[in-house]
Amino acid sequence: MALLEQKITARKELDGLGVYKPGKPIEEVKRELGLERVIKLASNENPLGYSKMAKEAMMKELENIAFYPEGTAPVLAEALAKKLNVQPEQLIIGNGSDEILHLITRSYIRTGDEAVMANVTFPRYDTNVRIEGGTPAIVPLIDGVHDLDGMLAAINDRTRMVFVCNPNNPTGTIVGKQALEAFISKVPEHVLIVVDEAYFEYVTEEDYLNTVPLVASYPNLIVLRTFSKIYGLAALRIGYGVMNPSIVQELMKVKEPFNTNRMAQAAAIASLQDEEFLQTCIQSNEEGRKYISSEAEKMGLSYFPSQGNFVMIQLGRSGDEVFEALLKKGITVRSGGVLGYPETIRVSIGTEEENETFIKTLKEVLN
Ligand SMILES: Cc1ncc(COP(=O)(O)O)c(C=O)c1O
Known part of the structure; x- marks a missing residue:
């Protein structure tokens, strides 16, 4: 039987968006x-x-699958807080860092807002901003590297956030320590700075800024990391963001109640112990x-x-x-x-x- 024509149109923001x-x-x-x-x-x-310790932890956790997980993953947040030397209130745990990107744009982008990002970079920044009715302000890379001066210059009254992918996907390049620190200090207070560090642990170059300690001094700074890459837990979908507790509180309102599952939480906690x-x-x-x-x-x-x-x-x-x-x-x-x-x-x-x-x-x- 032929399917009937569907007559309800989706939000106009979805026009022209492709499927990832x-x-x-x-x-x-x-x-x-x-x-x-x-x-x-x-x-x-x-x-x-991935770590054998994570596998063991998941085997144990299998017993509890019938019960919902703890919605905010507090044990993992506590373990991460210790490791990163931040407060647990500064952390949000997501269904991959993908989800946290989505929570950020869902919570902060209003129709007509602009978000500054590089071209070429991780495509989810662009997509998530567009879904919420925002407009990406694109600043081309220079030799594969973020043009931080160009990005600063692209900030205007409509700018709501800037994305820096460091190392950048797909080029793998990083921005220098001083350049990034200067950039963070110059972005106006009303603009969120999202530094995506999905590949943080792989960096061996010394001239690389660890941005997590800066979160305490910059209430508009958000750092994203993930268990999908070096920890090898890609299929479990678990990542985290470090930011001012007031931003965490806003994102918590938008996040699904049980966004990360028991297996992922258990595996992530154990993975942190396997140095x-x-x-x-x-x-x-x-x-x-x-x-x-x-x-x-x-x-x-x-x-x-x-x-x-x-x-x-x-x-x-x-x-x-x-x-x-x-x-x-x-x-x-x-x-x-x-x-x-x-x-x-x-x-x-x-x-x-x-x-x-x-x-x-x-x-x-x-x-
Ligand atoms: C730069 C960057 N950010 C975020 C992600 C999303 O990672 P996940 O949602 O698996 O944590 C990826 C995945 O490839 C990525 O390359």
Whole structure:
């Protein structure tokens, strides 16, 4: 039976918005191409998995699945507060940092407000601002790096928030310590500064600002972090934000009552205790990042210097084509075509073996 035509129109803010396209899941690629093995280097996930301590904690927590979780994840907030040296009241725990972005725009963006952000950066800033009727004010990157002066200059009376993704996804670049601190001090008090540090733990460069301690001095500063990346809990959906308690209180009004589940809370708490796993991941990622960057260089390809768990490589030809060719050989990356740099691919750092297979296959594809 044919479905009847639907006559109710959605809010006009949704006109022209697309549906988020994630990196292709392994299962989908295997099914579509009939491949037995697929290496996924497309979504900046942790190739080493996640902490065994988190697994044990989840096994225990299985007993309690019939009961709703604690809505604000207070045990996790307490553990994070200790680790970060902040007050638990300064923290909000989200269903991924994605949810916190959504809560921020839902709570603060009014129709006609502007939000300053880079181009190219994490696309959810743009989407969430538009959903609420706001307008992104786009400031192009300079050589893949946030143009903080340009972003300051773009702030006007209508500006409600600014987004700084540090390290930036998809380029992996960071802004220098002094530059970011000066920027934060110059943004007017009525403008929220959202610093997205999803890849914070991977940074090995010394000239990188830890913004969490600044939250105490800047009531308009929000820092976002996640358990999806270095902690390897992407599927559980858990992240957090550090900010002035008064902002937390507003976001709490908007958040779903049970936004993070028991498994995620238990796994995140346990993950914070596994310093050894964290260090192993940092080291493995740094080695992989260096390997892929230096191999790209040997192939005559340039790349953005990355401090994340991915590298964006400039190919001098269509990223879509190279993406398709790699896909046929069982490797998924992100084409720069969907990320705003059409002649690039972004490859996530894998295990040593995955990185070697990627480089070998990239050579085949480019030849
Ligand atoms: C810069 C950045 N921010 C936020 C997120 C969202 O992470 P999650 O919602 O899994 O915490 C991602 C995920 O890729 C990201 O790259």
